Amino acid sequence: MADLRLVPCGDRALLCYLGEELDEATSRRVHSLADALRGTHPAIVEVTPGFHALLVEYDPVRIRLEQLTAMVREAGVRASAAAPAGREVEIPVLYGGEQGPDLGAIAAHAGLSPDEVAALHAGGAYRVYCLGFSPGFPYLGGLDPRIAAPRLDSPRVHVPAGSVGIGGRLTGIYPNEAPGGWRLIGRTPVRLFDPLRDPPTLLQPGDRVRFVPIDEEEFAALAAEQRAEPAGPPAFAPGRTGLRILRPGWQTTLQDLGRRGYTAYGVPVAGAVDQQSLMIGNWLLGNRARTAALEITLTGPEVEFTGPAAFALTGAPIPAELIPADGGAPRPVPGWTSVLAGPGDRLRLGTVTAGCRAYLCVAGGFDLPPVLGSLSEDLFGHVGPLGRPLQAGDWLPIGLPLHPPADLAGRRLPADAIPAFEGEAVIRLIPGPQADQFPAASLARLFAEAFRVGPQADRQGIRLVGPEIRPEGPAEMLSEPIPPGALQVVPSGQPILLLSNRQTLGGYPKIATAVFTDLWRAAQLKEGDRVTFREADVAEGHAIAWQERRRLGQIRRFLEGRGAAPQRPADEMRVHRLPTAPDHGGNLTPGGAGAPASVAQGDRNGPVRPGVRVYRITLDGIEFLCEVEEVPLHGER
Incomplete structure (x- = not known):
């Protein structure tokens, strides 16, 4: 190429x-x-x-x-430029009427009748260029130029699932109910996106699409076949450890480190916005880094434990108290610390005192079926175990912890490792793919002046308010995939910093991209907080990635070390370094077969005791002798 x-x-x-x-x-x-x-x-x-x-x-x-x-x-x-043509898929469509409210307007714009517009649309053969905007939304090329039409000046707040629309030179289908500005000419009863399917989308990039007109009776019959009810939250299981949601807070969702491998289908990665806080919370409890937790935004929930559990609060500082089931006095819960809860205990959380998001992690994580490989809730694409934030009455079963909860109590992150939440952030930016479209004055303002977080801030991104930054050319462009941390500039001249739940495609110029680990700091910004930018380059970004990986590795090793089983007395396990280093194989060989004769006879450290085996281990060119005591399993003699 x-x-x-x-x-x-x-x-x-x-x-x-x-x-x-x-x-x-x-x-x-x-x-x-x-x-x-x-x-x-x-x-x-x-x-x-x-x-x-x-x-x-x-x-x-x-x-x-x-x-x-x-x-x-x-x-x-x-790769060959002659990629496979893909499948040919027929999509039934009911044109016009209530299902296609803009068909008449497009006909007037084209100087045709509504029936002629429908016939031209149904007569075309369309290629799926890509999927994006929302999960499963197909951008279809091949529209007859006579019926091309501009998007609406004011997008609709709600577009029904299955709506077929025209936007410029493209046509497309809304898989789920969503806001949108395309002109609607009809609707299909076919489900284009089902997160329980593999792959989750009916259409895939490269497929061919043909639209088949149907009448209202056919539409109703096909719609009845497609109807499916969501699974909903699990029912409470008596005797099972879990969390019962008594009060959900402002927006509390399940999040892990996100789902991978589905952005080609228009499915965002999603996951925790502050990944650092989620990972450390899990390490405090002996969980894997990507174990799901509750992400709490601004105002926290009140939950009840239906069995014994260990938990930890990380992220933004938030007032918390544990109310014993027996009616005793509430106990304050410190952050970044493993705490035990008993059956019937209630955890009551207030409002964050700094930052924006806190995380409630539990030992064992939540035992729910993953959706597309993840428990993360994508609230914009309605993808996740619940497809929504938590509500009062929900019950979430807790999985089996890797360590006994009592062994986890008191694990604590050192104070100097706890991130600060100061209501402001310095974000390092690497020039973006459209940086050369902005004049030098705009670039200078980006790095010289401060911005404030505006009221439009969520898991997708934060809209910043500050000096106007405008490109020299058009403020919109051909949509392209969006990298993590993209700083895109909308026609108003205000930048938007995109976070973990960003959509997969976008049509605004990207003046810069944030260093990935700085997004954890951006995740804790809320309305009114101050943001300044500092210029960086790719090499510095990679150096920061290595530095952060080492830092997090040190934190993990520290926490795992504190939670390890007590060491056996030194006289029960001895390691001896030998003067020779015959190879680098990392071999593990029983001492009786390959060790020197003096060792095999046990005369190096006295007689070999019953139940003890001697091994010779070669690691990085250094040979060791290890005595390993055989301990019978429970019930064995």
Whole structure:
């Protein structure tokens, strides 16, 4: 692919441009390269195709950018521009009337009758360029130019699921109810997105679509076949340890580190906005880093434990008290500390005193079926075990902890490792793929002046209020995949810093991309907080990634060390270093077979005791002798 252009986008994403126009040939090249890259290296964590560009997200600690760039170019040589044509899928549509309220307006705009517009639309063959905006939303190319129409000046707040619309030169289908500005000409009863399917979308990039007109009777019959009720929260199981939600707080959701491998279907990664607080909370309890917890925004819930459990509160400081089941006096709950709760105990949380989000982690995590590989709730795509925030009356079963809860009590993060929540943040920015479209004055203002967090801030991103930053050209562009931490500028001239629940595609220029680990700091900003930016480059971003990985590794080792079983007395296990270093194999050999004769006879440290085996271990060229006592399992003699 001679026209392949690679642009680093932040410290862990690479944008691959394969053209500049919206056309089928470019789309084929994008999908061909995406197929060639998937599964080629474990450090490539996500491959997201757009119209003319492909986003490759990677772990900079596991692969160098130079190595990734070479890999992408090599894949571009292997990939064929003649990508498979994909399947042909027929979509039934009821045109006009209540289901297509804008059909008449498009007909008037085109100088045609509504029936002619419907016939032209149904007569086309459309290619799925990409999926995005919301999970499963297909951007379909091949629209007859006679019925192309601009989007609505004022988007609708609610567009029904299945609505078929026209936006400029494209047509598309809303898989779920969502706000939207496309002009609606009809509706299909077919479900385009089902998170319990694999893959979750009816349509996939590269497929061909044909629309088939149907009448109201056919629509009703097909809709009845498609109807499905959500599973809902699990029912309370007597005797089972779990959390009963007595009061949900303002917005409390289940979150882990997000779902991977589905952005090509328009499904956001989602997950905890402040990943650092989630991971440390889990390590306090002996959980894996990605174990799901409750993400609490501003105002906390009140919950009841239906069995013994260990828990920890991390993230933004929040007043908390544990109310004993026997009616005793409430006990204050410190943050960043493992605490025990008994059956019937209630945990009551107040409002955060600084920052924005707190995390309630429990030993064993929550025992719920994952959706697309994750327990994270994507509130915008309605993807997750519940598909919504927690409500009063919900009950969440807790899984089996890896350590007895009593052994976890009192684990505490050292004070100097607890992050500060100060109502302001300095975010390091790496120039974005459209930085050259902004005048020097705009770039200077971005780094010289302060911004405030506006009222429009959520898990998708935070809209900043401050000096206007405008590109020299159009304020909108052909939509392309969005990297984590993108700072995009909307037509008003105000930037939006995108967070973990960002949509997969966007059509605003990205002036910069935040260093990934700085997003944890941005996650704790709320309305009125102050933000300043500092310029960085990709090399600095990678150095920060290594530094943060080492720091978090030290925290994990410290917490796991405190929770380890007591060490056996030194005289029960002895390690001896030998003067020879015959190999680097890391071999483990029973001492009786391969050890020196003096050791095999036990004369190095006295007689070998019954039930003790001597092993010779070679690690990094150094040979050790280890005595290992055999301890019978419970019930054995």
